Amino acid sequence: xxxxxxxxxxxxxxxxxxxxxxxxxxxxxxxxxxxxxxxxxxxxxxxxxxxxxxxxxxxxxxxxxxxxxxxxxxxxxxxxxxxxxxxxxxxxxxxxxxxxxxxxxxxxxxxxxxxxxxxxxxxxxxxxxxxxxxxxxxxxxxxxxxxxxxxxxxxxxxxxxxxxxxxxxxxxxxxxxxxxxxxxxxxxxx
Numbered sequence: 001x002x003x004x005x006x007x008x009x010x011x012x013x014x015x016x017x018x019x020x021x022x023x024x025x026x027x028x029x030x031x032x033x034x035x036x037x038x039x040x041x042x043x044x045x046x047x048x049x050x051x052x053x054x055x056x057x058x059x060x061x062x063x064x065x066x067x068x069x070x071x072x073x074x075x076x077x078x079x080x081x082x083x084x085x086x087x088x089x090x091x092x093x094x095x096x097x098x099x100x101x102x103x104x105x106x107x108x109x110x111x112x113x114x115x116x117x118x119x120x121x122x123x124x125x126x127x128x129x130x131x132x133x134x135x136x137x138x139x140x141x142x143x144x145x146x147x148x149x150x151x152x153x154x155x156x157x158x159x160x161x162x163x164x165x166x167x168x169x170x171x172x173x174x175x176x177x178x179x180x181x182x183x184x185x186x187x188x189x190x
Contacts, residue, residue: 005086021159022073022162025075027075028073029073030073034067036064037107040063069083069105071083079112081165084098084101086117087147095116098139102139106138115139116142117145119147120147145157
């Protein structure tokens, strides 16, 4: 019996959360999270005395618009990586929609990594590459994996993508540092 896409994403989340590499990176995976892509703020000012600015009250009301992402990795309770997951390939419409969602999410969360994970792609390699080349402009990565999560090479590739995103994030935050590929360590300048 073939599992549904939702079941596959749940299995993926559970495997990621028990993966030592992910635990070491202090990441947590969540399924079907509504991630905001915009926030509307409205202010109400109640000035008691214009000469005494300290007594000014400001009321801020906020509302958010959100798209649901299939898989969200968080670091320190903040969105770190959003992954859209598709089984059996992706349509051009789906690719354009996900790419647009990625663009909107990155406007609110500039450090967010956004990717597309395809399982059991049956549309053909050339068709997929053509669609990606023509219609994608917002994904940080697109990769394939088997839905059984049994191929160790594809699983390692997925973990490497996540690990590299963490390294990239650290290097951006610590500009005077260097990453050593052989030792997989970050060295900070003194």
